[in-house]
Amino acid sequence: MRQALAPLVLFLLLLQVTGAVAERIEIDTAGDPDSRLEIRNLTLPGGAEVQLYVIQGNPVEVTIGERQLIAEHIEVDLTHRLVRIVGFGTFITPDQTVQGLDLVIELEQESLTGRDVLIVTEAIDVTGVEATRMPGQIDVVSGAFSPCSRCGQGVEDFGFRAERIELYPGDRLVAFAVVVLVRGVSVLELPVLVVPLARPDRQPRLSISQGSAGERAEVALDWPYVAGADAFGTFSVRYYADVDPVAGGGFQPLGGRVTQSYLGGGVAHVFYTERGQGEFDLFYRPGFLTAGGDRERPQFTVMLAYATEDEGPGAGADGPAVDLEIVRDDARRDRLLEYRLELADGGEGIEATFLSQGFVDADPDDAVDTPSYDDRATPRRTPVRLVLEPEEERFTIGPLVLRRLALDLGVFEDASNPTNRSAAGQAYIDGGRLLERHSLELTPMALWSGMEVRGHTNFVGHYYTTGERQIDWDMQASATQRFAGVGSFGIVFNRDVNEGETPFRFDQIPLRTRTDLRAELRLEPFPWLAFEARETYVFRDSRRPELEGFLPLESELRLFGNLAWLDASVSNSYDIAEGDPGNLDFEVTLRSPEPSPRASLEISHLEDLAVRPDRLTGEPTDESTTRLSLSYGLPALRIDAAGGYRYRPVEPDDPDDPLEHWLPFEAGLTIGTLEQEDPLPGLRVGYERNLNRRRVEALSLEARARIGELELAADQRFDLPAGGTARSSVAATYPGIARIEATNLTLLRPQWLGLPAGEPRATPYTVTLRDAPLTGREAWQLRYVTRYDPALDGGGEPGGFRDTGLEARVLLEDEHLGGSRFSVDLFADLQLHDDRQPISYLRRASIEFAADIEGLVGVQGALGYRGIFNNSTGQVSRAELRLDEVAITVRALDELYLGALFDDVWDLTGGTAAQPAFDLRPELFVVWDRCCWALMGGWNTETGQLRLSLTAPGSSQGLTQVIDSPLVLPGRGTP
Secondary structure: OOOOOHHHHHHHHHHHHOOOOOOOEEEEOOOOOOOEEEEEEEEOOOOOEEEEEEEEEEEEEEEEOOEEEEEEEEEEEOOOOEEEEOOEEEEEOOOEEEEEEEEEEEOOOOEEEEEEEEEEEOOOEEEEEEEEEEOOEEEEEEEEEOOOOOOOOOOOOEEEEEEEEEEEOOOEEEEEEEEEEEOOEEEEEEEEEEEEOOOHHHOOEEEEEOOOOOOOEEEEEEEEEEOOOOEEEEEEEEEEEEEEOOOOOOOOOOOOEEEEEEEEEEEEEEEEOOOEEEEEEEEEEOOOEOOOOOEOOOEEEEEEEEEEOOOOOOOHHHOOEEEEEEEEEOOOOOOEEEEEEEEEEEEOOEEEEEEEEEEEEOOOOOOOOOOOOOEOOEOOEEEEEEEEEEOOOEEEEOOEEEEEEEEEEEEEEEEEOOOOHHHHOOOEEEEEEEEEEEEEEEEEEEEEOOEEEEEEEEEEEEEEOOOOEEEEEEEEEEEEEEOOOOEEEEEEEEEEEEEEOOOEOOOOOOOEEEEEEEEEEEEEEEOOEEEEEEEEEEEEEOOOHHHOEEOOEEEEEEEOOOOOOEEEEEEEEEEOOOOEOOEEEEEEEEEOOOOOOEEEEEEEEEEEOOOEEOOOOOOEEOOOEEEEEEEEEEOOEEEEEEEEEEOOOOOOOOOOOOOOOEOOEEEEEEEEOOOOOOOOOEEEEEEEEEOOOOEEEEEEEEEEEEEOOEEEEEEEEEEOOOOOEEEEEEEEEEOOOEEEEEEOOOOOOHHHHOOOOOOOOOEEEEEEEEEOOOOOOOOEEEEEEEEEEEEEEEOOEEEEEEEEEEEEEEEOOOEEEOOEEEEEEEEEEEEOOOOOOOOOEEEEEEEEEEEEEOOOEEEEEEEEEEEEEEOOOOEEEEEEEEEEEEEEEEEOOOOEEEEEEEEEEEEOOOOOOOOOOOOOOOEEEEEEEOOOOEEEEEEEOOOOEEEEEEEOOOOOOOEEEEEEOOOOOOOOOOO
């Protein structure tokens, strides 16, 4: 437990008062009853007196912020701000752990010295006779280290001894006068050795790519570096070579004799300042010789970027916020150097933003003359732009509120506005622009009792040095008179102006001017009565002049809104300009006030007050119609019906056809309930009749039932009067287990109900059995599909089946059986014998699999199949089997793995000489996987390519060498 002894508390207070540390200190003696604190006065040899605080315990843990000391004897010298550990102790920081004898720690400098030390970092462990630690660096005398130190090996595979070691945790280790040890035996001496400890992208990388007749060989070296405490980067060298693969002899590391050499490379540098971060990238790709003997132009990639951490303007005394970017990428925009500089600062109530953006074309004669940022909303060049805005977002002057005030001054070059006649003759145009923006709002203001006025205006004005202007100005003013809870009357004036001309394409806005006045009347004199009317008068609409004048008067009367069982309304749209009174739309809804029984009646009537020609046909059309729908429901019984009447329908094209006065009459009877959540089963019978032709047009049945967990559903619709089944389905679902569903099967024959059977027609049938998980996706599905075609000859009988198939999908999750693991995803499409298909055959199949058998044998990959049927011969003309990265791995020893990788297409029918059946020429590989390193060798038996890779700790790729060789296994089709 933590000790609450007064001496330990006194020690804590003394440390904080003397300023030895500025962090919270915690002391824990782990419940040792013999722990104690002593204060000793000592006289140094020079005569100076010091006071030591000695803490003893078994053990003592001292926590200072994120640092921790663990020892049995700790002495603290507050005069010199030293902490000494007598005997063995441990010093732990977020970066590393140091263990050793007689550690001495300077609290102010955060430095440490000790002997017989063990330094544990995230990447590597280092031992030494003496060590000195300072922030970010540890120096070790007579040290040793090995990547295998954490593997638990009796004798490490390899290691290093050095006279002196400089350890930079998280970045690198530098050793001087190094002896290389292999299985404990000295094999090599090196004057200096650098071991990278950073993340993979900050480690040295060397890759060699062999060339060929069509590819250039490349040797790439990337070497990370650190330039002080505030900068780091990567230095890159690239060597390219054109090679002749058939010239020369013996071993050719670059794939052939070098005929032409090139050198390139660059640097990627990142730096930090007190206020921001920057990056500088430079890469040079030399100009290569083409096949015609010409030399390409070299390509440069240059990027300089810097941005302060201040977001937006207002950096204050620290200086302006800076965002700078200079880019040249010849691969994207050849010989174009783009730049962008933005400065933002605030003070004296004004926020200022300066922007300059553009590009420099180093080759004006080529076809590349547009920057990467070029679009309709961004100027081609912005030499200078200054935006001034007040720091306050709003200013209040009495009832007026001023917002979004800004002044924008700039000089631009951009593509000319094609709609501007004075600028359209020029491809590009340059000039100056002054933009002024503000928003003014009149807060709601009461003139007298019930009268309120408000308004706002948003203005953006563009003024150009060409003498042109462009205005985007919208305003609104409204006055509302409220009548003491009875209603209100309001007038709203709107004016939206987009006018003028701009010479620049990026400034172009859609031009339109519209001015209108809208009046709204709302009355609610009684709880059961409400009335609304809206009218708009358009003074001007530059885009749609035909709308100028009065728009239709919209009015609506609502009755009985306070009753739960009755709603009624009357609405009208009166076109004053056309003199069209429009339609009167009456709607009445009656519903039962209690939840049971559930009854409702809806009546709607549309009265066409003036018959007008139809806009499409030009024929006079009377839209007067009455519609009615009702429903009545008990807990286990529901009746619904709907219908309507057209008073003056359109004359039919055939004079023998009746007038379509009556809308289809639809009725339904539901016994029980169709909701699956309800255990009560349900059946609905639907009926649809054409009253004009006096015939039934449809009859439908729908059923739902639940037996325990099993859910049953079925529906069928009979197509009348032609007869037959329009659609049908039946399904059974056991949640969490499976679902089976069939479509277009005949559940009830029409003849059983006295209905006509109908003419035979092509009908698809499906039966699907699938997984029914409670959550997640389906794990498997089996689907049978066929189509009945009355035009086929099925064995002498009219009619037959075609397009018959069976599809299976299996999506299995990983299965664990003891120490083994299996995973399979399967799809198969089987074409079945039917009246048109003479034989059954497998059309498509694929399987993805993975298996790990007791950690000894592993198999993974994908296997696909495709079969092609030839109708003329009646046989499968081609069958292909594809292996897609199928790997078989065997663990021969604890650290040795053997395997083969198959990736091929097999022509099982042998019809293609280029793809002989069973032409197995895999890529063989062997892996020696040690704890701290791995060696892999590979041989592609089809191409002869040899691959050798060596990985080190912390590296996922390591060094890889690929060599082309004549070691090729002959295939079956090889002469």
